Amino acid sequence: MTVLLLVALLVLPLLWLPLIALAARHSRRAAGFAAGAAMLSGLAALAALAPQVFAGQVITATLPWFPEWGLDLALRLDGLGLLFVILIDGIGLLVVLYAYYYMPEADRLGRFYMLLLGFAAGMLGIVLAENILLLVLAWEVTSLASFLLIAYKFREREARIPARTALAVTGGGGLALLAGMILLGKMSGSFALSDILVRGDIVRADPLYPVMLVLVLLGVFTKSAQFPFHFWLPGAMAAPTPVSAYLHSATLVKAGVFVLARFYPVLSGTELWFTLVTTTGAFTFVFGAYRALFKNDFKGLLAYSTISHLGLIVMLFGLGTALAPVAAVFHIINHAVFKASLFMVAGIVDHECGTRDMRRVAGMFKVMPITATLGILAAGAMAGVPFLNGFLSKEMFFAAAVAKPLPGLWTWLLPAIATVGGILSVGYSARFVHDVFFNGDAVDLPRIPHEPVRWIRLPVEVLVGLVLLVGLLPQLALGPILRLASGAVLMAPVPPFTLALWHGFNLPLVMSIAALGGGAFYYLRRETLYSFHARLTRLLPGHGLDAVAFERAYAGAATAAQAIVRAIDHQSIRQYLALLFGLAIALATWSWFGAAETGLAGPLPLAAVDAPALFAFAALLIGLGGTLWFHRSGLLALVFLSVIGLVAVLVFVRFAAPDLALTQVAVEVATITLLVLALRYLPRNIAAAAPVDTRRWRDAILAAVGGTGTALLCYAMLTRPFETISGFYTAQALPGGGGTNVVNVILVDFRGFDTLGEIAVLAMAALGVQALLAGLKLTPAATNARPAETQFIMLRMMMQPLLPLALAVAAYIFLRGHNLPGGGFVAGMIAAMALMMQYIAGGAAFAEKHLRIDYIRILGAGLLIAAATGIASLAFGAPFLASAHAGIAVPVIGHVELASAMIFDLGILLTVFAALMLILTELAVLRRHEPVL
């Protein structure tokens, strides 16, 4: 039950997706209810699990997925996961409600809610993953889903470009994270979090630890928008405000800091960790806060504020003092709550005014006092004003900055950074409150603003209520869960801490006062700052790593890639082939010289050359020479080609392969027939139309090298002894397979599954031919041929009586195949050729009459028989395609060993027969389009 609930936590949002799609078709409201129910059901499942987690249990569930890759569907719910699930599902629920009123009426919301839920599922996957590869997988889901959410208004370029930037940055970071996680898994010897978390010492002692840490941090910093990867986040404000409220408060950007928290026991505690994490966090904290003040777009101000607060959290994780991680977790909660409400307020103001420009929006307190009050309270929390939740965690942050001992004068650095950042935060918070809600009257608004509908305010009220509750009664509201989550982060007893408003008059309090006072002063002197900032931006044109610069680099890379492709790819199949051969030759050469033994000749003695062999070789030379010489003259080349085919037959005969010889003869006939049929349609004036072939020499060299290589390879192989598995087959053919023709037994029994695949390929090729030629109208080249009826009188006279005989031969060859040379392949081809000869002899009229046979049906029947034989053996409890055999006495013929494999062979026969006939008759049917024969 527990396991089921845990899985439900992750799967529920996905299960609701089809319901949302259906509901959205019905009505907007139904879609909203479905999405809300999805979030609520997650919270309900969590509520059922919460008591166990609070009792100190870590709930896990593992389902093997790709165990050989170390990837399992393993889930885990501990204190940290619990906290994040509350944030994801809880704030998600509020966002669902908010979006229902915020999004335009015309939007049916189905796509919106489905994307939102898909994204939530990705987030839940990150926070619930027990397997770290699963975590990366979920991480990628959030990258993709957030891309789709940011580009929700995909018809606008302003939405598409930032979405792409966000995807490129967070997706790239995801790759780094994947590499990092694989390294981490290798170092600790397990991809399961439970194992990794207790092996911190091993990991930190590993020589690759710095590489792994940097890779993981790249993932974290890109996702959590740390400098210098911060630039995607302000651009992502192109998303609808509910998306921003969700992604940039509780979820997407928190995924990065979640990973910091999750792996804190393993990764932290080193000098490198402190340097990288603290420096990045501290710089981002101050940088974001500084930039926020100068944004005229209040949503942009909130975006930079988010960057700054994330920097604060990252810095806390880097500090490494006893209470710093607790403060970080605390601030994760607080920031999620007040930033979500601030984005929602910003969305309401935007919605009412039609603009987000603070140079035009003003005096909203008079217009919408309730919303304004909510916004002011939330902004107060952002600034760290007492009695609001942000104050408490910020004070813990100050305390942590003070508590970190650094040598010499450096002692003052961290508190100084913290105070400066605090001052800047108060400054931009003041601007947000002052410019939006006060500051005289609005100018030139596209709409006349008023207090929004009751229900859109509800989510904001809930959140601001939490801001106040935590701010006033911190221990009661958050004490237990903070202790629980911090314990999960530290994997150790949580050091004692008290959440209280008053800790006595101490240094952090002084810093808070300094920040509030300094911030107010800073804001009052803002005009001076604006001009200073304007001068600074003039001094530093382009801002280095900004979204624009990134976009430029991105476009440049795309253009360069296209240019490179154009330069190397001439869209020529011949070139591809030449490259392929060249590469194959290079690889073969490399592996030859890379081998331990590079000598050419092996120890085996050479066999003597006899006269027939020399004769065959001479025939080969003639055949090959003729084929090459006449390759542009059609029929003549075919004549020579068939000589080579006959040499191949001789080779098979000479070296004891009667089955192969039979097959080769049959295929030879079929191939030549096929090519003769095809030749009729190819242009005759080949030589005249042939373009000047300048690649001839290159190809000749390629051919010479490839041929020499193959010859050497062949020679090296022939002179070396090697063990094969053939002995087993030879020994087992009769007792195991019930046949004396080992080749046939291998085909239909030992390797029956391969054969099934092979006849399936043949069937596919035949169907492919049929599809390619269907409806094709070709005019044959001019020919002096007479109608077939008058052409082959002798042949026709002979062929008709021969048909039954030929079919009888095919049947004989088939039946004896298990014990003597023959079998389904050969028999099928003989039958096909027998029938084909009738067509050739009979001409078009005869073919017209007899071509009605549905070869596709026979093809299917053959495959079915072959497959059914295999399945039948399953029914007897034996493996797929296992065969049985028994000897029976048949009158006249005598003792016959019958094997079930023969039925399989029958399937082969039918398939081969039908495939050949289908291919050849399709080409023959083409002839019927000829104008006059």
Place this chain on the structure above:
Amino acid sequence: MEILVSIGVGLLFAGGIFLVLRPRSFSVVLGFTLISYAVNILVFVAGLLDRDTPPLFLPGAARLADPLPQALVLTAIVIGFGMTAYLVALSLRSLGEHGTDTVDSDRDAGE
């Protein structure tokens, strides 16, 4: 004998490579067939040449030829035919659609 077989395989391969790289589709089909011969024989002789008895488990038979390469090559021959047919159909289709029997577009065939 081994040398003779090796040279034969090499020659077939070389001729096949050369023809496959020709611009006209018919030559490519010819080349493909040559390569099929070469590969089939190469795989077949992996069973080594010195055993003169066909792989039939008959009374009194000794030193059977290696049956496994034969089984592999048998299906390869049949599938080779299927692929040749497919290639032919492909080039005929291309001829019907574009009116040309060259492998590449006209722009490139003239190179």
